[in-house]
Amino acid sequence: MISIDNLSKQYGSTTVVDRVSLDIERNSITVIVGTSGSGKSTLLRMINRLVEPSSGRVLIDGNDTAGEPAHLLRRRIGYAIQGNGLFPHRTVAENIATVPRLLGWDDTRLRARVLQLLTVFQLDPAEFAGKFPHQLSGGQQQRVGVARALAAEPAVLLMDEPFGALDPIIRAKAQDDLLDIQRRFATTIVLVTHDMDEAFRLGSRVAVMSRGRVLQYDRPAVLITRPADPFVSQMTGLADRAMRLLSLTTAGEAVIPGAAGGPVIAASASLRDALSELVWRGAESVAVVDADGAPLGRLTVAAILAHGRPG
Amino acid sequence: MSRAATVLRLAALALLVTFLLTPASFAPLFAPLTQYGAPPIYDQGNLLTLALAQIATVCCATAASAVVAVGLGILVTRASGAQFLPLSRTLVNIGQTFPPVAVLAIAVPLVGFGLKPTLIALFCYGLLPIFENTISGLHGCPPAVIEAASGMGMSPTQRLLGVELPLAMPLILEGIRLSLVINVGTAAIGSTVGAKGLGEVIIAGLLSNNTAFILQGGLVTGLMAILLYEAMAAVERRLFRPALIE
Numbered sequence: 001m002i003s004i005d006n007l008s009k010q011y012g013s014t015t016v017v018d019r020v021s022l023d024i025e026r027n028s029i030t031v032i033v034g035t036s037g038s039g040k041s042t043l044l045r046m047i048n049r050l051v052e053p054s055s056g057r058v059l060i061d062g063n064d065t066a067g068e069p070a071h072l073l074r075r076r077i078g079y080a081i082q083g084n085g086l087f088p089h090r091t092v093a094e095n096i097a098t099v100p101r102l103l104g105w106d107d108t109r110l111r112a113r114v115l116q117l118l119t120v121f122q123l124d125p126a127e128f129a130g131k132f133p134h135q136l137s138g139g140q141q142q143r144v145g146v147a148r149a150l151a152a153e154p155a156v157l158l159m160d161e162p163f164g165a166l167d168p169i170i171r172a173k174a175q176d177d178l179l180d181i182q183r184r185f186a187t188t189i190v191l192v193t194h195d196m197d198e199a200f201r202l203g204s205r206v207a208v209m210s211r212g213r214v215l216q217y218d219r220p221a222v223l224i225t226r227p228a229d230p231f232v233s234q235m236t237g238l239a240d241r242a243m244r245l246l247s248l249t250t251a252g253e254a255v256i257p258g259a260a261g262g263p264v265i266a267a268s269a270s271l272r273d274a275l276s277e278l279v280w281r282g283a284e285s286v287a288v289v290d291a292d293g294a295p296l297g298r299l300t301v302a303a304i305l306a307h308g309r310p311g
Numbered sequence: 312m313s314r315a316a317t318v319l320r321l322a323a324l325a326l327l328v329t330f331l332l333t334p335a336s337f338a339p340l341f342a343p344l345t346q347y348g349a350p351p352i353y354d355q356g357n358l359l360t361l362a363l364a365q366i367a368t369v370c371c372a373t374a375a376s377a378v379v380a381v382g383l384g385i386l387v388t389r390a391s392g393a394q395f396l397p398l399s400r401t402l403v404n405i406g407q408t409f410p411p412v413a414v415l416a417i418a419v420p421l422v423g424f425g426l427k428p429t430l431i432a433l434f435c436y437g438l439l440p441i442f443e444n445t446i447s448g449l450h451g452c453p454p455a456v457i458e459a460a461s462g463m464g465m466s467p468t469q470r471l472l473g474v475e476l477p478l479a480m481p482l483i484l485e486g487i488r489l490s491l492v493i494n495v496g497t498a499a500i501g502s503t504v505g506a507k508g509l510g511e512v513i514i515a516g517l518l519s520n521n522t523a524f525i526l527q528g529g530l531v532t533g534l535m536a537i538l539l540y541e542a543m544a545a546v547e548r549r550l551f552r553p554a555l556i557e
Contacts, residue, residue, distance in 0.1 A: 050462055075464030085459025089477045098463050148463070158462075 007056035018212035031203030078157035084145030225310035260298035365508035372433030384445025406435035429501030437490035444486030448479025
């Protein structure tokens with residue numbers, strides 16, 4: 001749905017983004033990961049033309065984004081950034097209503113949408129709608145920032161290090177929430193981060209950038225098992241690559257038939273968690289159950305370890 | 312805001328109003344300052360009229376300063392106008408450093424005696440605080456907020472009117488307030504070129520060696536400046552109380 005075609009950005013003689021081409025799938029989370037100065041934010045900001053490309057094109061649903069005024073384009077694309085950039089002089093509800101107002105939504109529709117988003121983001125409308133951003137905690141501000149970005153029901157949401165300012169526990173919660181939100185609204189999300197764990201956790205596809213170039217763009221498991229470049233293995237980490245690989249597969253995906261006594265693990269847990277549970281309990285096999293507690297089968301140490309090897 | 316301060320402000324206001332409405336009732340107070348039976352209270356014109364004329368002059372001049380200084384401040388903080396920042400700053404600085412008396416001396420031959428040269432002098436003198444505060448206010452907007460505004464799809468004008476100016480407004484108003492107060496005091500010199508104002512009272516006092524007149528002109532001017540400052544500050548507090556308490 002988003003087609004990035006040979007996109008480059010130069011500032012003077014410095015090339016920040018160098019002939020990048022990516023096809024971003026509809027209704028998925030694509031993560032662009034890289035060190036600082038890798039050009040990942042610039043690449044993201046060229047999608048909504050906060051940065052104008054020096055050459056190349058961005059197509060959304062086949063339409064060249066250069067074909068309309070930048071500010072009109074941006075109203076159709078959600079944008080959430082680190083530190084959230086909430087308007088300090090506007091209430092939470094007014095912040096969320098920003099883009100729908102720019103688009104001229106009528107009041108009834110606007111109010112309904114603000115209420116819906118506040119509820120989805122677990123912010124009680126009665127309590128939070130009239131508050132000002134500085135009265136919220138960091139995690140709440142971040143949620144309002146994402147709610148604001150989603151307010152006008154954009155098909156595409158761009159996120160630039162959206163969780164960078166959060167502490168680890170709130171960040172993990174925010175990441176889970178984002179996965180839920182993505183499924184719920186069927187949004188196409190492009191997210192930039194420097195955190196490989198975040199990239200693996202969220203991304204159905206991950207692009208690794210360095211010095212303005214995309215070194216590899218693939219599913220997380222492929223980045224680990226078949227890195228295209230030494231820098232990619234360096235980013236994904238060689239020492240714990242087996243464990244990372246295990247964390248990408250859920251117990252439900254790897255379950256084998258049969259019954260097991262002893263420890264029980266949810267189908268949604270990763271194999272890494274399942275292995276950890278087995279090691280901790282000193283058991284050889286674990287029973288896998290679905291969300292309702294019904295048994296699905298079992299996992300053995302050998303079955304889990306088989307998933308931690310390439311091929 | 313403490314209670315005592317409020318009481319003090321109201322007392323000052325009451326004093327000013329009473330004096331301007333019934334100056335004669337203060338005659339015994341000022342009588343010891345006069346010699347040879349000179350009148351203790353200014354009697355060559357109505358003090359209230361003079362005070363109001365001075366306020367009107369200052370408000371006109373400051374309004375013009377505000378429009379120009381805020382406009383200039385906006386211009387030089389846009390990417391397209393940034394190159395004019397040094398030039399604008401120099402011009403505005405000259406307006407402040409050039410003594411208003413000298414401006415009067417230059418302006419009178421050009422526009423004649425009366426209100427006009429005074430307005431020109433006050434206008435020039437009032438630019439700097441408003442201009443500098445406008446720039447600080449606009450530059451002080453958090454970059455993430457500006458970025459978000461653009462990223463949401465606000466046009467440059469929408470961003471300016473909806474985000475940047477509201478965020479800069481407390482500082483801009485502070486600049487206007489400073490400028491207003493400075494000019495209430497400075498406006499007295501307008502009387503030397505025939506503008507109506509309390510300077511008349513002071514000049515009459517100087518000419519006739521009447522300390523009571525000088526004191527009256529000075530005190531009324533000073534009280535007006537202080538009260539105007541406090542009134543504007545109160546309005547600003549009311550306007551920005553909810554959003555900007557960090």
